[in-house]
Amino acid sequence: MSISSTDQPTTPESGPEAAPVKPASAGTYRLDLDGLRGIAIALVVAFHIWFGRVSGGVDVFLVLSGFFFTGMLVRRSDAGAVGVPATLKRTLRRLLPAMVVVLCAVVVAAVVLMPHTRWSDIASQTLASLFYYQNWYLALSWSDYLAADPSVSPLQHLWSMSVQGQSYLGMLLIVATVAWLCRTAIRFGSARTAVRFPILHRLGPGGVLRVALAVIFGVIVVASFCYAAHGVSTQQGWNYYDTFARAWEPLAGALLALAAPYVHLPSLIREGFAWAGIAAIAVCGWLVNGSSVFPGPAALIPVLAAAALILAGSGRATSDQPMVNRLLATRPMVKLGSFAYALYLWHWPILIFYLGEVHQRRAGILGGTVIIAVSLVLAYATNRFVEEPLRIRATPTLPARARILAGVAVSTVGVLLLASTLAWQWTNSANAHAVGELDPAKYPGAAALTDNALVPRAPMRPTVQEAPADIAYPTRDGCISDFDTRTVITCTYGDKNAPRVLAVVGNSHAEHWIPALQILGEQHRFRIEVFLKMGCPLTVADDAMYKGQHNPDCRDWSAEVLDRLAAEKPDWVFTTATRPADNGGDEVPQDYVDVWSALQDRGLHVVGIRDTPWLRRNGIRYRAIDCLAGGGNRVSCGMKRDDALSPENPAAGPAAAFPNLHLIDLNNAVCEPDQCTVVEGNILIYHDEHHLTASYSRSLAPELGKQLEPILGWW
Structure with missing residues (x-):
């Protein structure tokens, strides 16, 4: 990349004019x-x-x-x-050797220091970097x-x-x-x-x-x-x-x-x-x-x-x-x-x-x-x-043998790095899959908390390998707008022919209730229409943010969703009513209250569900599967309830001003009285840092039905 210290003179072209103009000091080394x-x-x-x-x-x-x-x-x-070929060769010879050495060191360190649940992402990023x-x-x-x-x-x-x-x-x-x-x-x-x-x-x-x-x-x-x-x-x-x-x-x-x-x-x-x-x-x-x-x-x-x-x-x-x-x-x-x-x-x-x-x-x-x-x-x-051995030509202080040894060493490391990451990706992909229906006798899930169901000895499901694929249905089906998609994507779940409609609206924390709602919709004959966008709870703010960054797509997406809800008039709107607070516990941002007002102005009835805990320590997010793979257990990998949730539902106060809004809270079906563990009733609760596994969401259907029944009046 450095400027060469010499330039070859430009050859004059034949013609009526003088020799070509050459820039002054073109070869000066900087x-x-x-x-x-x-x-x-x-x-x-x-x-x-x-x-x-x-x-x-x-x-x-x-x-x-x-x-x-x-x-x-x-x-x-x-x-x-x-x-072109010579330049590509020279450039890769200058850039790749150091990159290969560092990537190899990172892979080795990841194997030694990180739980195996993170190896797949490291392997993917190794290939992406290479x-x-x-x-x-x-x-x-x-x-x-x-x-x-x-x-x-x-x-x-x-x-x-x-x-x-x-x-x-x-x-x-x-x-x-x-x-x-x-x-x-x-x-x-x-x-x-x-x-x-x-x-x-x-x-x-x-x-x-x-x-x-x-x-x-x-x-x-x-x-x-x-x-x-x-x-x-x-x-x-x-x-x-x-x-x-x-x-x-x-x-x-x-x-x-x-x-x-x-x-x-x-x-x-x-x-x-x-x-x-x-x-x-x-x-x-x-x-x-x-x-x-x-x-x-x-x-x-x-x-x-x-x-x-x-x-x-x-x-x-x-x-x-x-x-x-x-x-x-x-x-x-x-x-x-x-x-x-x-x-x-x-x-x-x-x-x-x-x-x-x-x-x-x-x-x-x-x-x-x-x-x-x-x-x-x-x-x-x-x-x-x-x-230096691979970039500089052989000299008395840098013999050709050093270049050859360095080249062979880096090439060998590079081949081993590529082969190992590809092999890991291939073998690991076979283990990541969604879990099917679990036997409730062996896997009571939330019923262990709500109904004191007997929890027999059984291996945890989904396993740490299965968990990343055990996700809510809209993400699996492509029915949620991602971070960079402005388009409103809708899909239907539950009883698709039912006249009664529940609109599930918001971000992925509204989405992860879909497996539970799917069961209720089929049982009690109501249709579920989803209006979901990653990182975007419904908002009316002009300056929507995500991870501290401006997210105008969320603002525009929300505006269209509100217009569609006003036009389609679903029987009920289901959305989250709280979110974690930075200093512990949970809270109701003012923007949520403004959304409730906008929904009320449009004559819509709303079910606001309290959000579930997000796994954090010292403000740092962590995945349950990483903690478990690293030797932790269901309790040590969880959180104290007081750190995850405020003593009372923070939405209760502001919700009193909105007669169209009805609150529900299922956290007693997720957390024990003093502890929010990561496994209940032999079912893993989280597939990442804060989203419910589809398996645990399904186990929440009975409790969700109990709380929704007096509000909806449909069964």
Whole structure:
């Protein structure tokens, strides 16, 4: 990725004009940008470990990547041809070895330190990282990148490497294609064309290539920037990882690679650019909450800051650059930049495994210092013994044997890594399946709490392997709008021919009652119409949020659902009435009360069900299956009831103002008097951190029927 220290002279084209124009100082090696790369990654590491924020360093890194890579491609074109296969080989040789080593270490650490219930996701993300589609994997699941905690994947940070790899491939294909077209057009251009367009022959293939690339990249930058700006306000969870939204950042660096050799700024302006650039990079993480607004317009802060530092030192020898650039070009900064890539790869998994072992959300000063020290040592070793032997040609200090040994070692590790992850995915997929009807004599489930049913000795069902597939029916059937789907999706359950209608409305916590309602609907002949969207309880708020991010799709989806409910007039609307409070217990957000008012204004009768407990410790979510697989039991993997639920239903007070609203609470069928366990009546309650398994939901049908009967009056 670094700019080459030499350029081959451009061959003059025959014609009426002089030799092609060649940019000044095109081959000057930018040591200061090596140092800037090190500073950018150092900020990423510090902000991840100590502040739980996005620093903007990755955005700087993407700009520099585009600058280095495009400069290299254009110089190769000047020397003859870009060479797509050779460039791909060189790029993969530079990027993959360190990646393979880190991925292998993460897989080994996951096997040793994590319960086997998490291995499947680690295997999936290993493959996604290895083949550079990790960003899409995370976008599809809308993973939370606000801060590190033990529930976060140790490979989540590799989304940026996937964006970088995809950007490299796109830029390589564009430059190679445009270079070939330019050479072909000039080679076969007629004399008349030379007279009519003399500028083409004066510029020569290299100059024409630069102009053409500037136009193409400029158009893509504008389109990508507008797309990213729109995505911030519509689907930021997807937008953050989207390659198309991120494309303008590396392409901004590409445009700088094309333009910088021609830019000659006065000394005073260069000094101002340098100081402003480094200051903006240093404070960017405090100025904006990057995970909520990048790569939209707010990302102009780190991108323009990187551009300012690139332009400040452009066309100048190191000794003649601004003071900031000279400091960045000092040996310690350049050395840090040399293993910045490896440092980025190592720091995040070490942080996540550390937090998992100490069961905390933050590393603290001492813990963070240890993490950084270990990361630096591993990054240096990876750079010294893996990256350099495979990137640098054999020398007396680096014999060919070292290159061969490093290549064989990394290749062997890579093959074993790929084979093991594929094998695990193949074998594990056979174990994940929904559980069928369970014998109530062996598996009383909720009846053990509500009716003191006898609980015989029997293996827990679903098992920890079966649980992830034992989900509510709408998700299984594609009848719930996902995080990035605005469309209202409806499906019918229960007795599909019954005249009486219960509309189940809201998010996945309304959805997980469908298995129980399905039984009641078939028994008592009523139809269930679902209006569900992930992460979206029904809302009338203008600024709907999910995981701290704007979620306008939820607002628009809710507005359409309210209109449809008003038009279709179901007999009853079933939705959640509470949610967990950040400081423990549960609560009724004001938005829920506003929704009750909106439903009442539309003449709708509402059943509001109190939400079930969410598994959390120290504010950190955890899965019951992970805890059980790690050696915990039904009690130790659960929560104290006082931590999960308030002493009284918090919806009771505000609900008194709404005669159309009737409350029900089934938490006595989920929790014991003092404890909310994760297994009752031999049935696992949760398939993840907070959603009921379909099996346990079905066991709740009798109690749900008892509480609904006096309200609905249908049986």
